[in-house]
Amino acid sequence: MRMTLTEKRRKRRKDARPQEIIDAASEVFAEQGFAAAKVEEIAKRAGVAKGTVYLYFESKEALFEGLVNLSIVPVFTRLADQLDQFPGTAKEQLIGLVEQVYRELIMAPKRRVVMKILISEGMRFPALVEFYHREVIAGASELMRKILIKGVRDGEFRESSFLAEPKVIIGPAIMAAIWKMTFDSIAPLDFETFLEAHLDLILHGILSPNPKK
Amino acid sequence: MRMTLTEKRRKRRKDARPQEIIDAASEVFAEQGFAAAKVEEIAKRAGVAKGTVYLYFESKEALFEGLVNLSIVPVFTRLADQLDQFPGTAKEQLIGLVEQVYRELIMAPKRRVVMKILISEGMRFPALVEFYHREVIAGASELMRKILIKGVRDGEFRESSFLAEPKVIIGPAIMAAIWKMTFDSIAPLDFETFLEAHLDLILHGILSPNPKK
DNA sequence: TTATTTAATGACCAATGGGTCATTTATTTT
DNA sequence: AAAATAAATGACCCATTGGTCATTAAATAA
Numbered sequence: 001m002r003m004t005l006t007e008k009r010r011k012r013r014k015d016a017r018p019q020e021i022i023d024a025a026s027e028v029f030a031e032q033g034f035a036a037a038k039v040e041e042i043a044k045r046a047g048v049a050k051g052t053v054y055l056y057f058e059s060k061e062a063l064f065e066g067l068v069n070l071s072i073v074p075v076f077t078r079l080a081d082q083l084d085q086f087p088g089t090a091k092e093q094l095i096g097l098v099e100q101v102y103r104e105l106i107m108a109p110k111r112r113v114v115m116k117i118l119i120s121e122g123m124r125f126p127a128l129v130e131f132y133h134r135e136v137i138a139g140a141s142e143l144m145r146k147i148l149i150k151g152v153r154d155g156e157f158r159e160s161s162f163l164a165e166p167k168v169i170i171g172p173a174i175m176a177a178i179w180k181m182t183f184d185s186i187a188p189l190d191f192e193t194f195l196e197a198h199l200d201l202i203l204h205g206i207l208s209p210n211p212k213k
Numbered sequence: 214m215r216m217t218l219t220e221k222r223r224k225r226r227k228d229a230r231p232q233e234i235i236d237a238a239s240e241v242f243a244e245q246g247f248a249a250a251k252v253e254e255i256a257k258r259a260g261v262a263k264g265t266v267y268l269y270f271e272s273k274e275a276l277f278e279g280l281v282n283l284s285i286v287p288v289f290t291r292l293a294d295q296l297d298q299f300p301g302t303a304k305e306q307l308i309g310l311v312e313q314v315y316r317e318l319i320m321a322p323k324r325r326v327v328m329k330i331l332i333s334e335g336m337r338f339p340a341l342v343e344f345y346h347r348e349v350i351a352g353a354s355e356l357m358r359k360i361l362i363k364g365v366r367d368g369e370f371r372e373s374s375f376l377a378e379p380k381v382i383i384g385p386a387i388m389a390a391i392w393k394m395t396f397d398s399i400a401p402l403d404f405e406t407f408l409e410a411h412l413d414l415i416l417h418g419i420l421s422p423n424p425k426k
Numbered sequence: 427t428t429a430t431t432t433a434a435t436g437a438c439c440a441a442t443g444g445g446t447c448a449t450t451t452a453t454t455t456t
Numbered sequence: 457a458a459a460a461t462a463a464a465t466g467a468c469c470c471a472t473t474g475g476t477c478a479t480t481a482a483a484t485a486a
Contacts, residue, residue, distance in 0.1 A: 120333025172384030205418030
């Protein structure tokens, strides 16, 4: 948001404020976590005074709730719609789902933040954890289950114990998100390479199809 | 720690205090996260006054450093020793490594706490993140790499892109740890079932060896 | 132009909690 | 038994920060 010196005086922009404040909050939460984030810092980055934040949000916690609502829900609705209609073999659908999860949830910094806060301070937001589980996790799991069942029915997939724990399939993606937020400055992770390895692993496994011994 | 009414008066136990305080801290950090944990609460659970905590630890942050040192390092040294010597095929070694990671790092609450704090408040402890990466992550990765190379050399494992990203193999275990700390109250995760599915997935993949179509 | 409305401000308040230290008391030494 | 040592205490200090509200000023109506 550019601003010359003469533009410094206050402007009244009731409509734009909430999204601007949420964006700033997302940034600060990502950098410092929920507890360490200061409302005044969020206000500064949004270009408003602290009091203005409380004009639009009840409390710091309501700010995080707003972030979840504005950045998670619409994305996942789109994800679900796209994949439910997605034609093709079960293998193609599975690849599509995994790629969508990476693009929409893992690679997008705004989405990762929500995951991070829920992991680290979930006990502070039991209702939001339940909400996130229902809207994002359970939704994705359901899609995954459908694809797996279809694949087994059509003989594309083996019948095996991963059917009892479908989330094991998406595990590496979660790890990639964690890695990006924790160890990336020490050992950078390239999402494209990682995604490729992930798909290769879950499709074929590790064992050689024709072992020497 | 049992204590009758007559035993309530203060005792001087210089040797036992640090470990007791660390244990209490581990509990409170697990429940509330680092930022939200109160030193007075930690002291209360350790059966001492707040001042006593500062008799043994410089600061709240030093308390977390102590937790990492006392609970992580010895475990991983053992893990590395065991596996480095472990005989058998690469497949057996890989299974052994994955199982050890589950038992020593994922299933043990004391160890999970460290992971959680590092994920959520890593920016507060850059030195500890680097330390954890070097001592635990890089150590385990090195073992994994050795096993994979041996497996490929011996023809047991396919040669493929997961070699470029060995951590994709351990991804589901990290996800299991996260799940336990975040969603377990909503949808409990059984480690034994999950581990079985995990091993099955990484060894064989999903695709059917003899597809119908 | 003047009056009215309401978005925006930031000085201020109050609670919280990390960290200190003078005092107390358990233990050891003489 | 008295003195010396050091472990343990918790009342206290104070920096931080979430949240409030009387005041200011931008936009709109009269």
